[in-house]
Amino acid sequence: MTIKKSIPGAIALLLILSLLAACGSGSNSNTSGNAEGKGDKPAKETTLTFWHHYSTASPEEKTLTEQLIPQFEAANPGIKVKAVAYPWDQLHKKLQIGSSSSEMPDVARLDIIWVPEFQKQGLLVALDEKFADFDETAKELLEGPLSTGKIGDHYYGLPLNTNTKVMFWNESMLKASGLDKAPETADEFFTAIAGVKAQSDRAWGFGEPALQGWNILPWIWSNGGDVLSPAMDTAQGYLNSSATIEILTKLRAAIQAGQIAGFKPGDVPVTEGHAQGSYAMMAEGPWAFAQFESQFPDFKAAAASFPKGSAGSVQVLGGEDLGIFSKDKQEESWKFVKFLTSEAAQVSMGKVGQIPVNLKAMENSEIKSIAYFAPFLEQLKTSKARPPVAAWPQIDTVINDTMSAIFMTDRDIQGELDKAADQIDALLK
Structure with a gap:
């Protein structure tokens, strides 16, 4: 008797639970499937x-x-x-x-x-x-x-x-110039690129794809110069210092002698040119190896530390x-x-x-x-970060424009750097 009386109630209870389960399934099944990785389509993408x-x-x-x-x-x-x-x-x-x-x-x-x-x-x-x-x-x-x-x-x-950059050197090109290794010092570098140019009018000793801080700062830093003061509040006495002028003078002479190229419109692309025998050397990051492997599998790339200046081998971080x-x-x-x-x-x-x-x-x-x-990893030990100032992108534009003026004209280097230091100081205020 008791059992018989409970059947209708049990059936009603089961119906209610079924409805609740169906509602619950409709609202939560996607989320549950998500969490368990069952592949159900999520409720919201x-x-x-x-x-x-x-x-x-x-x-x-x-x-x-x-x-x-x-x-x-x-x-x-x-x-x-x-x-x-x-x-x-x-x-x-x-x-x-x-x-x-x-x-x-x-x-x-x-x-x-x-x-x-x-x-x-x-x-x-x-x-x-x-x-x-x-x-x-x-x-x-x-x-x-x-x-x-x-x-x-x-x-x-x-x-x-x-990352940082190291000096890539084309072994066959340097050997043709009488060298069996990459230059270790800045003096050896300038001698080497002159030797490469002497061997061929269609080759350059060094390829530089641009003239921004990423490209120019290693030369300045390695020669004992800088862009900003340690307090990062002025460029006066740093960007236009004698150390900066000295290395930029050497670089301009090499560019005018046809020993350095790559940054002007129409120049041979640097990484491709290095693998194909146009540039004996270039400074580049680790991604260059992957590019050589995928585009120039027969080229054997060689890398060494950036040439030392009076302040050592200082690359950009x-x-x-x-x-x-x-x-x-x-x-x-x-x-x-x-x-x-x-x-x-x-x-x-x-x-x-x-x-x-x-x-x-x-x-x-x-x-x-x-x-x-x-x-x-060895070069990273002496690499240096660009100044962490909010105005750096604008400063970098000033550097690029100034280097373009110096390397592509006969303008006075001291005068161009003095103007650049004034512009940078205005950006720092």
């Missing part, structure tokens, strides 16, 4: 825009788009990444323009020297303030590159990679930081940033020439077996 300056179709860009982004998306259902490539200078301009037009990426690969500029404009998220696991993430990265994202008391960028610009997708952006700095992602990019900043990646057997990293 988020698309992150990632702006970068990897060269289109380069090994780095292909690794990013064909390997890393698909891996990230597979591990994070519901998040898609739209990667957009720009040349280095165009990316900088795009970010500057975007800040006034509200067309900004969620995440961007920033030259380390851009971080102060965009932080000053209030465009970058303070990572250590926003994300609770910042310290845990940061401790897995090299301390030096990590410091490039710190402005004041907070971090506005996470390092993606570090390079690298990129990841910055978050997003206002409404910050958590998703942070996931992507952490992924790109993870051991696995860093190893993948390391294989195509990007020096890792992840400590575990640096110890990875595949990375340690990359022999051509050795000269860069």
Whole structure:
């Protein structure tokens, strides 16, 4: 009797539970499937825009788009990444323009020297303030590159990679000039490029693709000069010092003698020209090895330290930081940033020439077996960062314009540097 009386109630209860379960399934099944990786379509899909300056179709860009982004998306259902490539200078301009037009990426690969500029404009998220696991993430990265994202008391960028340049030398071209190794000093360098030119009117001793700080500062620093004072508040007495004038005088003489080329419109592209016998030497980063391997597999590249001046062999410290610009997708952006700095992602990019900043990646057997990293790791010991001032992009333009005037005309070097120092001081105020 008792059992019979409970049947209608049990049936009603089962019906109610079934309805509740159906409702629950409708609202939560996508999220549950997401978390368990069952492949269910997420309730909401988020698309992150990632702006970068990897060269289109380069090994780095292909690794990013064909390997890393698909891996990230597979591990994070519901998040898609739209990667957009720009040349280095165009990316900088795009970010500057975007800040006034509200067309900004969620995440961007920033030259380390851009971080102060965009932080000053209030465009970058303070990572250590926003994300609770910042310290845990940061401790897995090299301390030096990590410091490039710190402005004041907070971090506005996470390092993606570090780099510097070394001297590449074409063994057959130098041997034809009587040399069996790369020049170790600046004096040997100028002697070597003169010897190369003497052997062929169609060859140059050194290829230099541009005249910005990235290209010119190593020569100035190695000769004991500088651009700004240690306090970074003036260029007077530094950019226009006797040490700077001395090395620029030598470089101009070599350019006018046809021993250095590469930066003028119509010149043979430097990296390609180095592999094909146009330039005996060039100063370039580790990505050049990947380019040689993919485009010129028969060329045997050789690298050595940058020639020593009176102040030693001082190259420019390079690298990129990841910055978050997003206002409404910050958590998703942070996931992507952490992924790109993870051991696995860093190893993948390391294989195509990007020096890792992840400590575990640096110890990875595949990375340690990359022999051509050795000269860069040695050069990094004496590399120097460009001044971390917000006005650096504008200062860099002044440097480029000044060097163009000096190297492509007969104008007085002292006078051009004096004018440049005045312009830079105005930018620093």
